[in-house]
Amino acid sequence: LHPRDTERLITVLKSLRDLGNTVIVVEHDEDIMAEADEIIDIGPEAGTFGGNVVATGSYKDILVSDSLTAKYLNGTLKIEVPIERRTSKYHINIKGAREHNLKNIDVTFPLGMLTVVTGVSGSGKSTLVKKILYPALLKEIGSYGEKPGDFSSITGNFSNVKHIEFVDQNPIGRSSRSNPVTYIKAYDEIRALFANLKISKLRNYQPKHFSFNVDGGRCDSCKGEGTITIEMQFMADVILECEQCKGKRFKKEIQEVKFNEVSIDQLLEMTVDDAISFFKTHEAKRIVQKLQPLQDVGLGYVTLGQSSATLSGGEAQRIKLASFISQGTSKEKVLFIFDEPTTGLHFHDIQKLLTSFNALLLKGHSIVVVEHNLDLIKCADHLIDLGPEAGDEGGYLVGQGTPEEIVKIKKSHTGKYLAQKLK
Numbered sequence: 032l033h034p035r036d037t038e039r040l041i042t043v044l045k046s047l048r049d050l051g052n053t054v055i056v057v058e059h060d061e062d063i064m065a066e067a068d069e070i071i072d073i074g075p076e077a078g079t080f081g082g083n084v085v086a087t088g089s090y091k092d093i094l095v096s097d098s099l100t101a102k103y104l105n106g107t108l109k110i111e112v113p114i115e116r117r118t119s120k121y122h123i124n125i126k127g128a129r130e131h132n133l134k135n136i137d138v139t140f141p142l143g144m145l146t147v148v149t150g151v152s153g154s155g156k157s158t159l160v161k162k163i164l165y166p167a168l169l170k171e172i173g174s175y176g177e178k179p180g181d182f183s184s185i186t187g188n189f190s191n192v193k194h195i196e197f198v199d200q201n202p203i204g205r206s207s208r209s210n211p212v213t214y215i216k217a218y219d220e221i222r223a224l225f226a227n228l229k230i231s232k233l234r235n236y237q238p239k240h241f242s243f244n245v246d247g248g249r250c251d252s253c254k255g256e257g258t259i260t261i262e263m264q265f266m267a268d269v270i271l272e273c274e275q276c277k278g279k280r281f282k283k284e285i286q287e288v289k290f291n292e293v294s295i296d297q298l299l300e301m302t303v304d305d306a307i308s309f310f311k312t313h314e315a316k317r318i319v320q321k322l323q324p325l326q327d328v329g330l331g332y333v334t335l336g337q338s339s340a341t342l343s344g345g346e347a348q349r350i351k352l353a354s355f356i357s358q359g360t361s362k363e364k365v366l367f368i369f370d371e372p373t374t375g376l377h378f379h380d381i382q383k384l385l386t387s388f389n390a391l392l393l394k395g396h397s398i399v400v401v402e403h404n405l406d407l408i409k410c411a412d413h414l415i416d417l418g419p420e421a422g423d424e425g426g427y428l429v430g431q432g433t434p435e436e437i438v439k440i441k442k443s444h445t446g447k448y449l450a451q452k453l454k
Contacts, residue, residue, distance in 0.1 A: 032060075032152060032403060033149075033150065033151040033152055033403045033444065033445070034062065034403070034405060034445075034448040035151050035444045035447075035448070036151060037060055037062050037063065038062070040063075041062065041063060041066050044056065044063075044066075045066070048068075059375070059376060059377050061104065064090060064093070064100075064104070065090050066090075067090060068089070069087070069088065069089065070086070070087065070088065070089070070090060070092075070093050071084060071087050072084070072085050072086040072087065072093060072096070072098045072100050072101070073085065074098055074099055074100070075098060075099060076099070076332070077329075077331070077332030078302045078304065078331065078332020078334075079302050079304070079305060079332065080304070080332070081332065085097075085098040085099075086098045086100070086101060090104075099377070099378075099379055100377070100378070103378035103379065108378075108379075110378065110381060110382050110385065110406045110409075110410070112409050112410070112434075112452070112453060113410055113412075116411075116412045116413075116433050116434075117143065117144045117145070117392070117412040118141075118144075118412075119141040119142055119143045119144050119412075121141070121143060121188040121191045122139050122140065122141050122142060122187050122188065123139070123140040123142065123164070123168065123185065123186075123187035123188070123189075123192075124137070124138070124139050124140075124185070124186045124187050125137065125138045125139075125140070125159075125163060125164060125167070125182055125184075125185050126182065126183045126184045126185075126186075127181075127182050127184065128159055128163050128180075128181075128182045129181045129182065130158050130162050130163055130179075130180025130181045130182065131155065131158045131162070131180070131426070132153075132155050132158070132422060132423060132425055132426035133155045133158055133159060133163075133426040134426045134427050136159075136417075136426070136427065136428040137428070138415055138428060138431065139415075139431060140164065140187075140397075140399060140413075140415075141412070141413050142187075142188060142192065142364075142366070142397040143191075143364075143392070143395060143397055144392070144397065144398075144413055145388060145392060145398050145400070145410065145411050145412045145413070146397075146398065146399045146411065146412065146413045146414075146415065147399075147400045147401075147402050147407065147411035147413070147415070148160055148399065148400070148401045148402070148414075148417065149402065149403070149408055149414055149416045149417070149437075149445040150417035150418040150425065150429070150444075150445060151418055151419075151420065151421050151425070151444055152403075152421060153421030153422050153425055154417040154419075154420070154421055154425035154426065155417045155425050155426040156401045156417055157370070157401060158180065158426075159415075159417065160368060160370070160399060160401050161197075161368075161370070162179065162180035163179050163182050164368070165195065165197055165368055166178065166179040166180075167179040167182065167185045168185070168189075168192065168195055168366065169195055171185060171189050172189060172192060172193065172194075174195070191364055191397075192364060192365070192366045192397065193363035193364055193365065194363060194364075194365045194366070195365070195366045195368065196355065196365055196366070196367050196368070197368045197370075198348055198351045198352060198355075198367055198368065198369050198370075198372070199348065199370055200343075200344025200345060200347055200348045200371075201344070201347065202340065202342070202347055203339045203342065203347045203350050203351065204339040206244075206339075207256060207338045207339075207340050208243055208244055208255055208256065208338070209338070210299075210335065210336050210337055210338060210339055211303070211325060211330065211333055211335060211337060211342075211350050212299075212322075212335045212336070214339070214350055214351075214354060215321060215322075215324065215325065215350065215353055215354045215357050216321065216354075216357070217318060217321035217322050217335075218242075218335075219238070220315075220317050220318045220321055221241070221295075221298065221318060222238040222239075222241040222242060223238050224290060224315060224318065225238075225241045225288055225295055226238040226240065226241060228288060228289075228290060230287070230288050230289075231288055234284070234288075236248070236285075236288065240285060241285065241288075241295050242255075243255025243256075243280045243281065248281055248282055248285040249280060249281055249282070249285075250273060250276035250279070250280055250281060251275070251282070252273055252274070252275035252276065253273035253275065253276060253280070255281075256273070256280065257272070257273055257276065257278040257279065257280040258270050258272055258273055258278065259271050259272075259273050259274075279296040280299075280336075281294075281295060281296050290313070291309075291313050293309070298335065299335050299336025300334055300335075300336065301334060301335055302331060302332055302333065302334050302335075303322055303325045303326055303330055303331045303332070303334075303335065304326060304331035304332065306318075306322055306335055307319055307322050307323065307326055307331075310322070320357075321357060323357075324352075324353035324354070324356040324357040324387075325350065325353045327353065327356065327383065327386065327387055327390070328349040328350075328352050328353045328356070328383055328384065328387045329349065329376075329379070329380040329383035329384065330346060330349055330350065330353065333346065343375055344374065344375075345372070345373075345374050345375040345376060348369070349372070349384070349387075352372075352384075352387055353387075355367070355391065356387060356390055356391065364395050364396055364397065365391075365396045365397070366396070366397045366398075366399065367391060367396060367397065367398045367399070368398075368399045368400075368401075369398065369399070369400045369401070369402075370400075371401055371402055371403065372384060372400065372402070372407075373402060373403075373404040373406075373407055376404075378406065381404065381406050381407060384407070385407065385410055405448060405449055405452045406452070408434065408445065408449060408452075409434055409449060409452045409453060411433075411434060412433070413431065413432065414430075414431060414432065414433070414434055414436075414437045414445070415428070415431045416428075416429040416430050416431065416437050416440070416443050416445050416446070417429060418442075418443070418444060418445075419442045419443065419444060429443045429445075430443055430446075434449055434453060435453065437449060438450040438453060
């Protein structure tokens with residue numbers, strides 16, 4: 032939600048409480064925390080480093096605690112405003128955008144910069160980016176996409192954009208066997224490592240024997256799923272642990288192959304953080320390099336073999352981001368489009384996300400983000416603020432420019448809240 036809409040939500044939540052109800056909210060938003068009667072802070076970090084209650088009490092109690100949340104709330108840690116904003120001589124210009132509630136607006140998207148599209152919920156942000164910019168640009172660079180919404184023309188430096196990646200929050204794989212390490216291509220290195228061990232060579236094991244996607248080393252009973260699904264005719268399907276492999280997903284003889292006392296199934300149970308420490312100790316540099324981007328985008332707590340079906344939309348989005356970072360420097364420049372990437376993120380994770388964005392920008396890529404989070408908005412090089420309201424009263428270009436320029440626009444709801452973050 033936009034900060035203006037968050038204020039309205041807080042009013043509704045308080046009304047529910049005042050009627051005698053109990054309201055429990057899982058939230059990262061600073062304003063909602065400030066209005067809470069009681070806060071339960073879990074941590075101190077994520078994954079194997081989390082799971083403890085690190086602080087409880089009122090907002091004031093939390094502020095004086097030593098938790099990571101408290102450090103961001105009381106200013107001990109902060110997401111800094113950039114010392115200078117990037118500038119660019121290359122742009123994509125859209126004229127006459129009038130799809131849905133857009134009011135025939137002309138908008139400029141600079142390249143090689145972090146551009147953030149802002150405005151209250153329903154102001155036309157997604158329409159501008161998803162329905163016009165993305166499909167229109169795809170068409171210009173010779174790729175296939177859906178038909179763009181109504182607009183007059185698109186002009187600019189198309190030669191500076193060779194690919195467009197819409198990094199959404201859709202799952203990273205349709206199969207329950209897809210997971211973070213298969214997606215970022217780190218599993219190929221891990222399978223090769225296990226296949227290269229002395230015991231594997233004696234038994235004539237190939238890298239495929241350490242995969243749960245093909246026959247060979249995977250459990251024959253569950254086909255590498257680790258579970259058996261019993262279809263019930265009139266009730267929900269029942270999912271049971273595979274009796275043959277006990278959920279390990281591999282045949283017993285494959286589990287006997289160990290790299291420094293760790294089998295392939297045990298490795299897949301490790302978090303990214305633990306796996307990086309493990310491989311660093313044993314000097315498997317190529318695997319560390321492959322896994323590092325997952326840690327860099329704040330996913331160190333995710334296990335290597337975690338099914339993509341159990342990942343949140345935000346986690347899936349960051350795995351895609353890690354995949355692009357891991358591909359290294361490419362001469363062909365990419366325009367990345369992100370739709371609300373901070374959804375479900377703590378301040379500390381937003382800090383890591385911004386570091387990842389900067390890594391892409393340093394390689395000469397461009398980023399366009401649809402976003403409500405003020406900590407990310409204040410770090411933009413260029414803002415496109417739509418509104419001023421939602422629906423029929425939205426769809427106007429309230430302003431475009433640096434965050435410092437947007438805060439001077441009186442009718443900008445974003446500018447009103449952003450001013451407090453730029454002090």
